Amino acid sequence: MKQPSKIEPAEGKLGILLPGLGAVATTFVAGVEASRRGLAQPFGSLTQMNTIRLGKRTDERTPLIKDLVPLADLENLVFGAWDPIPDDGYSSAVKAGVLHKENHLDPIKDFLSSIKPMPAVFDTAYVKKLDGPNKKSGNKFEQAEELRADIRRFKEENGCDRLVMVWCGSTEVFMRPGAIHESPESFEQAMKENDESIAPSMLYAYASLMEGVPYANGAPNLSADIPALETLAIDNGVPIGGKDFKTGQTLMKTILAPGFKTRMLGLSGWFSTNILGNRDGEVLDDPASFKTKEESKLGALEHILQPEMYPDLYGDMYHKVRINYYPPRGDNKEGWDNIDIFGWMGYHMQIKVDFLCRDSILAAPIVLDLALFLDLAARADLSGVQEWLSFYFKAPQTAPGLYPEHDIFIQHWKLKNTLRWLMGEEMMTHLGVEYYD
Numbered sequence: 273m274k275q276p277s278k279i280e281p282a283e284g285k286l287g288i289l290l291p292g293l294g295a296v297a298t299t300f301v302a303g304v305e306a307s308r309r310g311l312a313q314p315f316g317s318l319t320q321m322n323t324i325r326l327g328k329r330t331d332e333r334t335p336l337i338k339d340l341v342p343l344a345d346l347e348n349l350v351f352g353a354w355d356p357i358p359d360d361g362y363s364s365a366v367k368a369g370v371l372h373k374e375n376h377l378d379p380i381k382d383f384l385s386s387i388k389p390m391p392a393v394f395d396t397a398y399v400k401k402l403d404g405p406n407k408k409s410g411n412k413f414e415q416a417e418e419l420r421a422d423i424r425r426f427k428e429e430n431g432c433d434r435l436v437m438v439w440c441g442s443t444e445v446f447m448r449p450g451a452i453h454e455s456p457e458s459f460e461q462a463m464k465e466n467d468e469s470i471a472p473s474m475l476y477a478y479a480s481l482m483e484g485v486p487y488a489n490g491a492p493n494l495s496a497d498i499p500a501l502e503t504l505a506i507d508n509g510v511p512i513g514g515k516d517f518k519t520g521q522t523l524m525k526t527i528l529a530p531g532f533k534t535r536m537l538g539l540s541g542w543f544s545t546n547i548l549g550n551r552d553g554e555v556l557d558d559p560a561s562f563k564t565k566e567e568s569k570l571g572a573l574e575h576i577l578q579p580e581m582y583p584d585l586y587g588d589m590y591h592k593v594r595i596n597y598y599p600p601r602g603d604n605k606e607g608w609d610n611i612d613i614f615g616w617m618g619y620h621m622q623i624k625v626d627f628l629c630r631d632s633i634l635a636a637p638i639v640l641d642l643a644l645f646l647d648l649a650a651r652a653d654l655s656g657v658q659e660w661l662s663f664y665f666k667a668p669q670t671a672p673g674l675y676p677e678h679d680i681f682i683q684h685w686k687l688k689n690t691l692r693w694l695m696g697e698e699m700m701t702h703l704g705v706e707y708y709d
């Protein structure tokens with residue numbers, strides 16, 4: 273990848289398009305608006321709060337990330353969405369039950385109510401547990417063309433200079449990439465033939481890439497993670513990233529597991545179970561959607577611990593993940609982890625984690641950062657998979673044949689080094705021998 277010679281400034285309005293106006297999407301837009309009105313702070317967002325060290329420790333140059341790289345300002349963001357359920361942003365946020373109605377939703381009701389979802393490309397063959405009347409019809413190619421028309425109309429009506437799309441829709445049933453996903457040509461032909469291997473999320477990704485709009489996938493379903501769309505992204509010069517926002521239990525796993533490995537502590541088992549009662553939990557109650565989530569959640573430990581390199585430490589580890597739909601909990605998930613580790617001479621120890629987590633509170637700043645960083649990537653002329661954004665994903669997309677990096681600390685270092693690289697700043701190695709000369 274070539275270092276960009278120039279990054280276009282972040283002038284004008286940035287439209288953020290959200291397929292899926294549920295818990296995560298409404299928590300995200302409500303948080304941006306609350307920040308703009310000075311009612312809340314964007315905690316959890318690197319683009320808004322994190323600093324970045326430049327040069328040597330003695331140089332004392334540590335600006336905010338947003339003061340180093342040109343990012344769209346929160347004031348310049350506008351939002352659009354699609355959803356088969358016709359609730360506007362306010363009604364959907366109230367139903368999601370993540371944010372406090374009187375304290376956080378009612379004060380911005382005018383803004384949230386103004387976000388009305390466009391008719392979705394939706395099919396219950398891919399998400400079995402929900403349905404709604406706000407849908408498009410026609411074959412898959414025609415529906416993708418309608419999405420493209422929606423994108424153009426939104427841009428025009430809202431006076432946007434640039435757009436990005438972040439999939440916040442439900443988790444679709446498990447699918448493996450097949451022959452029709454190989455090239456843009458086979459993909460287009462299959463759309464025209466209404467092939468069942470093309471899921472709605474792929475049509476959004478296709479429409480986005482055809483319109484030159486960067487695309488991120490916050491769910492574990494394939495969407496843009498197929499050769500046809502990766503090729504299209506490069507051909508059309510569009511950056512993409514995926515899959516599955518790294519929140520909750522997987523966030524904890526990718527924080528804890530690198531710690532065990534750096535200390536060369538063994539792991540004999542990691543049992544994870546969750547109870548959650550939101551709409552996402554209901555969708556994941558369907559075994560086909562759960563299978564997609566399970567695959568996404570299982571990969572992280574294997575990649576971090578590298579059992580093939582450390583067979584005595586990790587060769588026999590038993591890893592199990594369960595998700596249980598339990599309506600009384602709503603969005604306030606509880607995730608238990610029982611971790612069986614061993615140390616010196618094989619003596620066993622146990623760690624128990626009980627994370628009373630708020631999934632959408634953890635996911636919302638990820639949507640913001642992905643939107644702003646993908647917009648930056650587009651202005652820096654980067655295209656295809658943006659691996660430096662793997663920090664935000666449970667199942668990071670990578671170049672073909674390259675294993676993903678799951679260790680959150682390496683991912684964070686990679687993200688910041690990419691920002692330094694983009695701005696022509698020295699890369700951070702943490703070697704530090706020069707301080708002792």
Ligand SMILES: NC(=O)c1ccc[n+]([C@@H]2O[C@H](COP(=O)([O-])OP(=O)(O)OC[C@H]3O[C@@H](n4cnc5c(N)ncnc54)[C@H](O)[C@@H]3O)[C@@H](O)[C@H]2O)c1
Pocket residue numbers: 291292293294295296297354355356357368392393394395399402439440441442443444472473490491492516517518519520550551552555630631632634635
């Ligand atoms: N909450 C988290 O922390 C978290 C973390 C990682 C991933 N995710 C994923 O993000 C997605 C959103 O999560 P959520 O909690 O907001 O779920 P949610 O059920 O509250 O919202 C999803 C919305 O997407 C809509 N939808 C489904 N298919 C669609 C389509 N084809 N087009 C347009 N809209 C569609 C649904 O009607 C629903 O309103 C899920 O796939 C979830 O697995 C969430």
